[in-house]
Amino acid sequence: MIDGFGRRIDYLRISVTDRCDLRCRYCMAEKMTFLPRSEVLSLEEIAIIADRFIARGVRKIRLTGGEPLVRRDIPDLVHRISRHLATGTLEELTLTTNGTRLAHHADDLAAAGVRRINVSIDSLNPETYAFITRGGKIDAVLAGIRVARAAGIRIKINMVALKGLNDHDYLPMLRWCADQGHDLTLIETMPLGEIDEDRSDRYLPLSHAVAQIETACRLIPIGYRSGGPARYYEPEGMEGLRLGLITPLSNNFCTGCNRMRLTCEGKIFMCLGHEDHVDLKTAYRTGGIAAVDESLDRALIAKPQAHSFAITADGTSGMTRRHMNVTGG
Numbered sequence: 001m002i003d004g005f006g007r008r009i010d011y012l013r014i015s016v017t018d019r020c021d022l023r024c025r026y027c028m029a030e031k032m033t034f035l036p037r038s039e040v041l042s043l044e045e046i047a048i049i050a051d052r053f054i055a056r057g058v059r060k061i062r063l064t065g066g067e068p069l070v071r072r073d074i075p076d077l078v079h080r081i082s083r084h085l086a087t088g089t090l091e092e093l094t095l096t097t098n099g100t101r102l103a104h105h106a107d108d109l110a111a112a113g114v115r116r117i118n119v120s121i122d123s124l125n126p127e128t129y130a131f132i133t134r135g136g137k138i139d140a141v142l143a144g145i146r147v148a149r150a151a152g153i154r155i156k157i158n159m160v161a162l163k164g165l166n167d168h169d170y171l172p173m174l175r176w177c178a179d180q181g182h183d184l185t186l187i188e189t190m191p192l193g194e195i196d197e198d199r200s201d202r203y204l205p206l207s208h209a210v211a212q213i214e215t216a217c218r219l220i221p222i223g224y225r226s227g228g229p230a231r232y233y234e235p236e237g238m239e240g241l242r243l244g245l246i247t248p249l250s251n252n253f254c255t256g257c258n259r260m261r262l263t264c265e266g267k268i269f270m271c272l273g274h275e276d277h278v279d280l281k282t283a284y285r286t287g288g289i290a291a292v293d294e295s296l297d298r299a300l301i302a303k304p305q306a307h308s309f310a311i312t313a314d315g316t317s318g319m320t321r322r323h324m325n326v327t328g329g
């Protein structure tokens with residue numbers, strides 16, 4: 001699949017649910033109204049749509065949410081999609097999780113062919129973690145990571161930089177990742193959906209994190225590309241650790257964008273930062289697989305060149321109404 005700007009689209013992110021057992025302050029408001037189940041794609045529908053994407057050239061699928069591991073039929077969905085790993089038509093099936101239920105699911109994920117996952121931890125400090133997530137318990141996440149590692153799954157930690165919340169936690173996180181053999185990606189907070197506070201109060205450009213880390217070790221740029229928006233570095237003295245930086249606000253990354261996003265309510269968003277979408281659920285429910293293919297063609301043509309987020313001292317612009325949990329991170 002080639003879009004209107006010549007970019008090859010071979011990566012699909014699927015948000016399998018908008019629900020979550022945490023309420024991270026930068027992601028959700030404390031009180032959220034979730035979608036009625038009838039509006040959310042069934043397992044069967046997700047699997048069929050994923051099949052069509054794979055038939056059209058998608059090579060990598062990431063399941064996300066909301067929290068993918070709170071969806072009850074997630075093991076079945078993983079096994080359905082993983083059949084394409086066995087045939088070689090799909091190169092990678094992975095997921096992004098908050099890790100709270102990883103201990104329960106890790107062996108099954110590994111058995112289905114999941115080889116690496118992203119786990120979101122914004123601080124290793126139990127109090128800070130509980131505050132940011134509004135009640136999360138870091139010990140459960142760390143236990144889940146241990147089970148996943150024992151099952152042979154590699155871990156990348158996602159950490160969102162948040163002014164006044166975790167802006168002294170970068171070095172402890174980096175050292176812990178080096179010690180445990182995990183990769184680490186730092187992310188700037190993005191203006192996705194209304195939350196309970198003003199985002200410009202929490203936004204910090206990653207240059208701030210880099211400056212802190214470089215008081216302890218030099219960051220050596222490495223040529224590695226994941227096909228995603230991160231730029232990668234190896235911290236001096238931490239051989240093998242890949243530190244990724246995702247800077248949607250301070251450094252736009254759209255020229256190499258290779259992805260589309262399927263929301264849990266069956267919409268394809270061609271860009272995280274735009275409202276334009278194609279409604280695959282209605283297409284499938286009214287016109288079957290042929291209508292899905294036709295919608296995919298429309299989505300490719302409509303993929304915009306770039307997002308338009310900004311967070312400055314004057315406030316936030318380019319904000320979408322959707323929260324990250326609907327679109328999928």
Ligand code: SAM
Nearest residue numbers: 027065066067096097098120158189190324329
């Ligand atoms: N619940 C899972 C988790 O937390 O990993 C998967 C979904 S979550 C929406 C995916 C990723 O998006 C997480 O790493 C989270 O930290 C990040 N995220 C959520 N809201 C964000 C925002 N407004 N700006 C930047 N990253 C955000």
Ligand code: SF4
Nearest residue numbers: 020023024027066098
């Ligand atoms: Fe839930 Fe993930 Fe959003 Fe946190 S970032 S509230 S874990 S969906």
